[in-house]
Amino acid sequence: MRRIAIFITAAFVALALAGCGANQTTQTGGITVRDPWVRAAMMNVAGDQSGAMGNMGQSTPMAGMSDHGHGSESSAVSAAYMVLVNNGAADAIVKAESDVAKSVELHNVIMENNVMQMRQVEAIEVPANGQVELKPGSFHVMLIGLNRDLKEGDEVTITLTTRSGKTIEVKAPVRKP
Amino acid sequence: MIQRWLISIIVMITALALSGCGAYEFRGTVLEPPNPAPELPLTDQFGNAFQLSNYRGKVVLLFFGFTHCPDICPTALGDLKRVMEKLGNDAANVQVVFVSVDPERDTPDLMQRYLAAFNPTFLGLNGDRSVLEQAYKNYGVTVIRRDLPNSGLGYTIDHSGYIYAIDQAGNWRLLWAHGTPVDDIVSDVQALLRNPPGM
Ligand SMILES: [Cu+2]
DSSP, rough: HHHHHHHHHHHHHHHHHHHHHHHHHHHHHHHHEEEEEOBOOOOOOGGGSSTTTTTTTOOOOOTSSOOOOSOOOOOOEEEEEEEEESSOOEEEEEEEEETTEEEEEEEEEEEETTTEOOOOOOOOOOTTTOOEEEEETEEEEEEEEEEEEEOOTEEEEEEEEETOOEEEEEEEEOOOO | OOOHHHHHHHHHHHHHHHHHHHHHOOOSSEEEEEEEOOOOEETTTTSSEEEEEETTTSSEEEEEEEEEEEEEHHHHHHHHHHHHHHHHGGGGGGGEEOOOOTTOOHHHHHHHHHHHHHTOOOOOEOOOHHHHHHHHHHOOOOEEEEEETTSSTTEEEEEEEEEEETTSSSSSEEETTTHHHHHHHHHHHHHHHOOOOOO
16 A cells, blocks of 8 residues: 555656656747748838839938927838747747847737737747747737848848747748738 | 419519619728718828829728838738739729828838838828828827837837728718728729719
8 A cells, every 4th residue: 555655656756757857858949930021121212122113212302391300210110920839838038139120129019999009018928838929910029220121032030039048040031011 | 373473582582683783781881971081181202282182083092000010000001002903903093091190200201111112102191290180080090109118119109990981072981990801892992983972
């Protein structure tokens, strides 16, 4: 009887340990990224060789409305989307970096009564063995103040940092808006 | 006996078919009664004065947004781009108009680049704050500036996501909620084009 109890305890301990081990190993494979993409965006008109606008580059008539800004400079922005798949314990993306923009932030969009509200978030939580889709109208990696044009076919490198301290390098192709 | 029964069925089916032909059911929200769409005395991204009244005879599709909204606004404009593509030749009778909810940052230059990425015929309007605010009010558009203190954006604008349709006579006829399928919008626009109002 006692032997059985010991055996059962041992089995539980072993299971618990195995559980730990399993967590550890999947942790290294924790969050992975699927189907990343970045929305195409233009930095400067002169660089736009899309042809559709033809001579638009030369003339930028601003008719006295060029300077609405009070130090809030206009800058091109874009967003990156992807699916975060988590094979391990609950984790989160807490930071995103890229050389493509001056600021790279984690954002979400909330829709309330058909009013769109975009907000910066501290983290994008990814549940254990679950996934989160970054998509238009929802979570996204916001690229603010683009350093260059994002043209279809280009590739943008984004580095994500997880709460567990891992970094994930994402190569996201640029797609048409 | 059977003949009479058959005839009554045929009559019924014919009546049903005819009523189906006559009344197209819009997929967007119909504004009843249709009222004249409030004027938008603003300036487009090329510096030209804009007047809705210059677009009589065309269907105008109106959307309120801003260029620093790279998420939802491009989705709506992308949908409108596809609407224009699907309309084919009919697209010549449709004008897409984007009204800024962020006059400070939506400079003509930025609007040009932003809209050209979708369709070079799209017009982006900006202007005096008071005129814009009147337009938001007239069209029932919610526009709330929100500071984002820790963001490189500085601030964002919460805004309504409807697309509005103004018919060939300048009447405000329909609105579509954000995320309405492109095919539904195409179908409604085609219906407006098929049955122009008395002008
Ligand atoms: Cu954002």
